[in-house]
Amino acid sequence: MARIETVHAREVLDSRGRPTVEVEVHCQATHGAAWGRAIAPSGASTGRHEAVERRDGDRDWFDGDGVTVAVQAVHEVIGPALAGLNVTDQFTIDRLLCELDGTPNKQRLGANAILPVSLACAHAAAQAQRCPLFRHIAQLWQAACQRATPPDTDGQAPPSWGEPVLPVPMINMISGGLHAGQQMEIQDIMIVPWAARSVRECLSWAVRIYRRLRELLRERGLTWALVADEGGFGPNVDTVDEALGLVTEAIERAGLEPGAQVALALDVAASHFYRDGGYVIAELGGGPATADEFLSVLRAWTSHFPIMSLEDVCAEDDWDGWRKASLCFGRTLQLVGDDLFVTNLARLRQAIEAGIANTVLIKPNQVGTLSETLEVMAVARQAGYHCVVSARSGETEDITIAHLAVGTGAGQIKIGSVTRSERLAKYNELLRIADGWGDELPLKGHFAGVG
Ligand code: PGA
Ligand code: ZN
Secondary structure (H helix, E strand, C coil): CEEEEEEEEEEEECCCCCEEEEEEEEEEECCEEEEEEEECCECCCCCCCCCCCCCCCCCCCHHHCCCHHHHHHHHHHHHHHHCCCECCCHHHHHHHHHHHHCCCCCCCCCHHHHHHHHHHHHHHHHHHCCCCHHHHHHHHHHHHHHHHCCHHHCCCCCCCCCCCCECEEEEEEEECHHHCCCCCCCCEEEEECCCCCCHHHHHHHHHHHHHHHHHHHHHCCCCCCCECCCCCECCCCCCHHHHHHHHHHHHHHCCCCECCCEEEEEECCHHHHEECCEEECHHHCCCEECHHHHHHHHHHHHHHCCEEEEECCCCCCCHHHHHHHHHHHCCCCEEEECCCCCCCHHHHHHHHHHCCCCEEEECHHHHCCHHHHHHHHHHHHHCCCEEEEECCCECCCCCHHHHHHHHCCCCEEEEECCCCHHHHHHHHHHHHHHHHHCCCCCECCCCCCCC
């Protein structure tokens, strides 16, 4: 038993210098004091259906981006309500957080107030139980899987991935869209070092490829000295095709085999170049194109380059386009929904019913609590969908998602590139986990549609 004594919030800054909420939860446990801390991340290419982030709007304070209203909500509403609760009882805590807010999208208190409380409780609970966070999350994950199992399955084992594993990272190499001043329409070109045998080897390969890519950009007279929001390059390429060619060549120059050892993954983030009812992209002459026309471009990319995963191939509310994309790619590639699902149970259920996509991008701040995040993952798993645990473009030193990916055995994590410390904080935490528990935790990718 570890009772919550105080919940304290403060305004801190994220990787873009924008304010965000940090929360500390302090408890009195049987064996002494325990505490936990977490910080809310923040997106730039946010989905329209995400839980709401509350900001002050006061022009004199961080140009209106301040989060003092969210900090106040933690002190005045959340803290007093949580005092005395057992911090290990995550589901009760999160249910109370949702009730205190009382809206479907967390707009009253703000997901940026609620999420760091929820995650800080998990950190404190792990400390109270004297176990690493991923072990505590693994227990919660088993419970979430059990809850997601329909009663008519007659005592069958829950559809969990079983034991925790170290995830294979999707590592950003080139950024475009809203993360890099719109140089290239699509948002991320990532590498997936799926033949590597350890997290260390994944990162060793990624750094080598990143350096070869920088050399290539310099040789071709493209922008190489600056990095985008997630630490990847933002070169002034003319087309996505050119960028895909550069990353593939960098893999070869690193002495690795594109496809067999290192595959490519794209976050198309199509919502952000969907205008006037069509997809506006250089490859299609820059005018609004239909989903069919855009899918033919995607087909060309996937046949020329070793792409294993496509995220947000259609706009967030273009269900018809998504249906076509799923027919086209759903069996042979990983089709990930981010803006499409926004880690939201209702949207996931709608997609499962319609056979849309096969993988869910998991961002805890899109939904607002750890329990709801685990519920979405469990329902996805139940339906045979895979999960990629993901950071946001606005991040901090918070490392919770590394433990979330390990504890749920998700098999994949998307953090960003191999520069910028808010990214490396998570990679370094995975390295710590691998160093401490690597004998029990294999590196294991769970990919949809492939291998
Ligand atoms: P965001 O980008 O955090 O800006 O939404 C990440 C993503 O789209 O996957
Ligand atoms: Zn995305």
